[in-house]
Amino acid sequence: MFRPMRRIKQLLSEEDTLAVMNRCTNGVLACLGDEDYPYAVPLSYVYFNEKIYFHSAKSGHKIDAIEKSPKVSFTVIDEDNIVSEEYTSYFRSVIAFGRARIAEDGEWFEAFKALVEKYSKDQPEENRIKEISGCNHSHIIAIDIDHITGKEAIEYVRAKNKK
Template sequence: MRRKDREMSADFGLQVIDRAEYGVLTAAGPEGEPPYAVPLSLVRRGQTLYFHSAKAGAKIDLLPEGAQVRIVFVAEAGVPGLYTPEEAREFLESGKGASFITGKVFTTEYSSAIVTGRIRIVEVLEGKDTEYSLALEAICEKYVPDMMNFFELALDTAYTTTKVYAVDIETIKAKRKKFDENKEELKWQKD
């Protein structure tokens, strides 16, 4: 990581994963083809990420058991809006220079995490406390918490229609750029 002052802890990275609406998984594509990348609705349980898919399609062929993958998560991203155009003009006129403007105006705040791991296909076992059902339950709790009264019905259907993948986290790198109330960039692991 080039900007070590923006590197955050693994625990921060796990929090980014939990807050992110989705992650983008990348894996090797077929020989001679570009890498395969797909946005996914992921959930984390401990040090394992889970996602689901239909039992047919590109994912089935491109994500076999043991395939190495990288998943990128962004929990927050946006332009901070620290200064008005008038304030920026005043800074230029006061001699602070263009580098001050580009570093404080033409910039983005973000929290991100990048995970590497290997695909593990979760065995379809019926029952309430199997890894398969617990993974699907966690996905549903994250994305449709107000519909959990119907989860058992969905689970009964999933046994025949849904594949569940796991990625055990091997490495996690996290990074953040954020400004404080004084319009100064927060540095490494500073709240």
């Protein structure tokens, strides 16, 4: 169903792919927007329980697009180092394909807690829980992942192989 990566030597292992998902703090959600134009929006996320979660207002372009067609892709760029003398960039990125949906009640709290942990771990737990409990005016969107791959520049692959 999903295309195999053409440059298979550059495929990240599952472990490295998930490390990128856990390390990065933002990505780009792509879905089918108004008039079937692609709609891509940057957002903060958490990879938790083998799903991608993000916070959203209860209405707007993103919610309308997900309700219209839940199939989405989500891209995270871990590195993008320009190497001008080689006319290239050394990169590492991940792309996931899946189906987006509004998280259910119990899942909502656990996912929101994971988001708050990721971005506000330095705040007292009591404050984090209070923030979550007071935020009933928003959705947590879950992406149930159907396919995920990571890829890195061939230069990074060669450097690893030299070790």
